[in-house]
Amino acid sequence: MSVAAGSQIASPEISFSSGGDSTIRRRLLLSLIFKWVCRLMTYGALAVLAVLLTSIVWNSLGRLSPGFLVNHYSMNPARCGILAGVWGTFWLVLLTACFSIPIGVGSAVYLEELARDNVIVRVIKVNLSNLAGVPSIVYGILGLTAFRPMTLFLQELFDGRHAINVMGLFRVRLLQLEIFDGNVLVGAMTMSLVVLPTVIIASQEALRAVPSSIRIASLALGATRWQTIWRQVIPAALPGISTGVILSISRAMGEAAPLMMIGVLTVASMCPGGIESPLQLITNPTRVLSVPFDQFTAMPVEIYDWSKQPDPQDRFTAVAASGIVVLLVVLLLINATAMIIRAKTARGLKW
Amino acid sequence: MKDREAACLSGQWFDVEGGADMAERNSGLSVPPSVRGVDRNLDTSSHAAAIDVRNMNFYYGEHQVLFDISLMVPERSVTALIGPSGCGKSTFLRTLNRMNDLVEGTKCTGECLVEGQNIMDPAVDVVLLRKHVGMVFQKSTPFPKSIFDNVAYGPRVAGEKNRSVLADLVESCLRKAALWEEVRDRLHTSAMALSGGQQQRLCIARTLATNPRIILMDEPASALDPASTDRIENLIGELCANYTIVIVTHNMQQASRVSHQTAFFFKGHLVECGPTMQIFTSPSEKQTEDYITGRFG
Numbered sequence: 207m208s209v210a211a212g213s214q215i216a217s218p219e220i221s222f223s224s225g226g227d228s229t230i231r232r233r234l235l236l237s238l239i240f241k242w243v244c245r246l247m248t249y250g251a252l253a254v255l256a257v258l259l260t261s262i263v264w265n266s267l268g269r270l271s272p273g274f275l276v277n278h279y280s281m282n283p284a285r286c287g288i289l290a291g292v293w294g295t296f297w298l299v300l301l302t303a304c305f306s307i308p309i310g311v312g313s314a315v316y317l318e319e320l321a322r323d324n325v326i327v328r329v330i331k332v333n334l335s336n337l338a339g340v341p342s343i344v345y346g347i348l349g350l351t352a353f354r355p356m357t358l359f360l361q362e363l364f365d366g367r368h369a370i371n372v373m374g375l376f377r378v379r380l381l382q383l384e385i386f387d388g389n390v391l392v393g394a395m396t397m398s399l400v401v402l403p404t405v406i407i408a409s410q411e412a413l414r415a416v417p418s419s420i421r422i423a424s425l426a427l428g429a430t431r432w433q434t435i436w437r438q439v440i441p442a443a444l445p446g447i448s449t450g451v452i453l454s455i456s457r458a459m460g461e462a463a464p465l466m467m468i469g470v471l472t473v474a475s476m477c478p479g480g481i482e483s484p485l486q487l488i489t490n491p492t493r494v495l496s497v498p499f500d501q502f503t504a505m506p507v508e509i510y511d512w513s514k515q516p517d518p519q520d521r522f523t524a525v526a527a528s529g530i531v532v533l534l535v536v537l538l539l540i541n542a543t544a545m546i547i548r549a550k551t552a553r554g555l556k557w
Numbered sequence: 558m559k560d561r562e563a564a565c566l567s568g569q570w571f572d573v574e575g576g577a578d579m580a581e582r583n584s585g586l587s588v589p590p591s592v593r594g595v596d597r598n599l600d601t602s603s604h605a606a607a608i609d610v611r612n613m614n615f616y617y618g619e620h621q622v623l624f625d626i627s628l629m630v631p632e633r634s635v636t637a638l639i640g641p642s643g644c645g646k647s648t649f650l651r652t653l654n655r656m657n658d659l660v661e662g663t664k665c666t667g668e669c670l671v672e673g674q675n676i677m678d679p680a681v682d683v684v685l686l687r688k689h690v691g692m693v694f695q696k697s698t699p700f701p702k703s704i705f706d707n708v709a710y711g712p713r714v715a716g717e718k719n720r721s722v723l724a725d726l727v728e729s730c731l732r733k734a735a736l737w738e739e740v741r742d743r744l745h746t747s748a749m750a751l752s753g754g755q756q757q758r759l760c761i762a763r764t765l766a767t768n769p770r771i772i773l774m775d776e777p778a779s780a781l782d783p784a785s786t787d788r789i790e791n792l793i794g795e796l797c798a799n800y801t802i803v804i805v806t807h808n809m810q811q812a813s814r815v816s817h818q819t820a821f822f823f824k825g826h827l828v829e830c831g832p833t834m835q836i837f838t839s840p841s842e843k844q845t846e847d848y849i850t851g852r853f854g
């Protein structure tokens with residue numbers, strides 16, 4: 207029986223070996239060529255990247271040392287360090303996260319879960335990806351014109367007397383603050399504009415990945431819409447949201463253009479709030495309050511500045527390369543954190 | 558009729574002790590024996606109406622899918638909705654706890670009285686209604702949380718915080734859903750690790766935890782293997798002593814096994830509704846008979 211069936215299948219008309227047919231052979235050859243072209247392009251890109259990284263690391267070798275992390279800017283390349291940039295970037299990213307996470311995740315929840323599907327919502331959804339594609343310098347211009355004047359206003363509010371009249375009734379003594387131009391607050395607000403579109407899009411995608419059966423089941427159990435969002439949808443989307451948000455906010459770390467636009471320092475010999483080591487956060491916590499209003503610089507701005515320093519012996523190249531290495535290491539650490547979060551939390555979430 | 562006779566001869570529709578069904582066998586009309594707990598000779602005419610639908614029409618946008626449905630569901634009994642797919646059974650079921658509100662652009666006219674209250678009234682609080690009228694879906698949808706948290710979800714969103722009250726409730730609901738023995742040692746492990754049949758019973762337990770009076774089930778066993786299907790059917794038999802159950806099924810043997818009353822839907826119309834024994838042995842409409850005997854659908 208089976209022998210008979212076998213002999214029927216092996217009819218000469220149908221053959222699955224590609225040996226005989228020339229058109230099939232040509233197609234196979236084409237797909238092979240295509241595969242190799244793709245492979246070469248990938249490896250080519252990787253090779254270029256490897257060369258770049260090696261040259262940067264090579265350049266930094268003589269200069270990169272623990273001292274580089276704890277020294278301030280100096281005209282002497284051998285003593286120049288990135289301390290102000292590290293702290294500036296830290297506060298910038300922290301404040302940016304404080305602004306963009308609630309606004310971004312909130313907007314995503316509104317757009318995906320609450321908004322009815324009307325023209326306005328559709329226009330917003332389509333234009334989010336357009337906003338994400340806007341060059342960051344444009345947001346810098348916006349920050350310059352919209353947020354920086356705020357500094358003047360705050361300055362008046364906190365002027366010399368450190369006190370304001372509340373409706374002419376009583377005077378409130380405010381903290382002794384000096385408001386600087388191009389401060390951390392303005393920088394963080396500008397940076398929030400840069401990252402918000404991607405934060406929203408990443409959160410939207412994470413929310414959309416939550417199956418609607420979960421929402422329906424929750425509503426059917428007598429949960430309100432809000433309870434459903436808060437207790438089911440957001441927890442289920444949280445791994446996706448947090449990885450997406452971390453990755454988009456880490457973008458704020460590498461941006462120099464919008465910061466240059468709002469006028470941050472390029473040569474800084476002080477850290478925001480005068481905080482130079484984590485220990486001071488504990489010993490002198492009130493200093494943190496003045497951080498948002500202080501001048502600052504950031505790692506990419508410093509790197510940019512070093513790379514164009516006129517130096518006859520080109521010694522600042524090594525400083526710039528060291529700065530790039532520090533920035534890359536921080537970025538890699540953050541991306542690794544995002545991957546760990548995803549791997550850890552995604553385990554219990556299989557639909 | 559051929560199929561049913563063949564099944565009759567092979568005896569697969571009869572169990573040996575099926576005393577209540579002897580009469581039907583002798584009369585030549587065959588209906589599979591009911592599950593334990595479902596007495597199909599129960600006279601439900603004395604039961605109060607848990608659900609009373611009057612002249613209901615339902616539209617998805619312009620598209621009308623239910624036409625002038627009037628149906629009474631007696632309390633503490635099982636009503637099965639049968640009919641070919643696309644005839645509006647699920648839509649009808651969802652109107653009973655206003656889950657259709659979630660679909661935009663729907664319209665529903667007529668009256669639907671649940672325990673005497675017209676739930677189509679816009680003033681009705683759907684959150685309270687859905688606690689009262691629970692629902693179990695075709696595809697089991699456990700939340701990606703622990704077994705305990707799944708069952709405790711309904712009471713928790715209703716405001717119950719006391720841990721020992723919740724623990725008691727979870728245990729009693731899992732017992733009622735015949736799942737306690739299987740999961741008692743792993744209440745705090747993920748519900749996603751349960752088998753399909755266990756997940757569906759968990760969904761039933763979860764529904765019971767909101768303390769509903771009425772339970773709607775939309776093809777609760779159609780994605781399950783025969784053994785799990787069996788357990789779900791037996792569970793329905795146990796639950797119907799205390800709950801009113803409306804079940805949609807495309808499996809007519811299942812409908813005849815678990816229900817007191819059967820309603821046959823066709824193209825959005827309620828063709829016939831009556832005691833299950835009568836629908837399956839002597840339907841008064843030709844369409845019903847054709848469908849039951851497998852001539853279409």
Ligand SMILES: Nc1ncnc2c1ncn2[C@@H]1O[C@H](COP(=O)(O)OP(=O)(O)O)[C@@H](O)[C@H]1O
Nearest residue numbers: 617622640641642643644645646647648649660
């Ligand atoms: N969300 C919806 N939007 C529009 N039409 C729907 C929707 N759900 C169901 N329908 C339509 O309503 C009719 C009845 O569907 P349904 O109630 O799911 O039938 P059944 O459960 O009996 O298979 C079908 O024609 C289907 O196409």
Ligand SMILES: [Mg+2]
Nearest residue numbers: 646647648775
């Ligand atoms: Mg259906």
